[in-house]
Amino acid sequence: MVQVFRVSLPESYLLILNPDSTANGFAILARALYRASRSGKPAVCVDCSLLTEMPDDAIELLLSYHYHFSSKGLNLVLCHVCPAIRKLLSERGLSACPPILPSLLDAGQLSALKEEAVLVA
Template sequence: MMNVYREILPDSYLLILSGQASADDLLTLQQALNRAGASGKANIWLDCSALASMPAAAIGLLSDYHLRFQRRRLSLVLCHLTDAAAATLQLLPWALRPPVVATLLEAATYCRSQPRMATPRRPAR
């Protein structure tokens, strides 16, 4: 069973995954990603350092959310992936892969290095 913990940081929303992920845990991961996307934070970090394994279906789900978040001008950054999860991710076409970094510090550096996209302004009333 996979557990999902969250930490709301000043510039990001951190999801920490732990335990043994299975296909049955995809709904839990999806709900956590939905909450993160609705948090108002532009950067969503997924820390997999305490996760024993990640099924290929979860990698596919992360790829889908990466594209969804990009359209909404949000960043999804993965860190501390297992070798097997990283290898599965490498099988995806480049455009479908969320960024992967080694540490949370690198996730922060990565997000700061990305150009900010202008967000539409609301008209004054």
């Protein structure tokens, strides 16, 4: 499963996923996403750069939180996603997937653009 490092940034909440062989990785990821949802930040960025694979239950959890965040006007963005994980996500349908961006810098720019759009509207 995964180990999760959490970082609270000025405009977003960063989760860095790290491969881990412990069996409770799903619970750790679920708790990290829950905390991120309660952080008050408009965006949650999930850095997948250290992962080469992701279990189906972790993917389903990310998709579920993407839906949950979207309904609350929050953004869940995935960054540095390897081709194997990207393929697994795309198999679930693009409409269900959170945005996948090349870098954290791109994620920050996306969040800023969405925030500006809300302010203008």
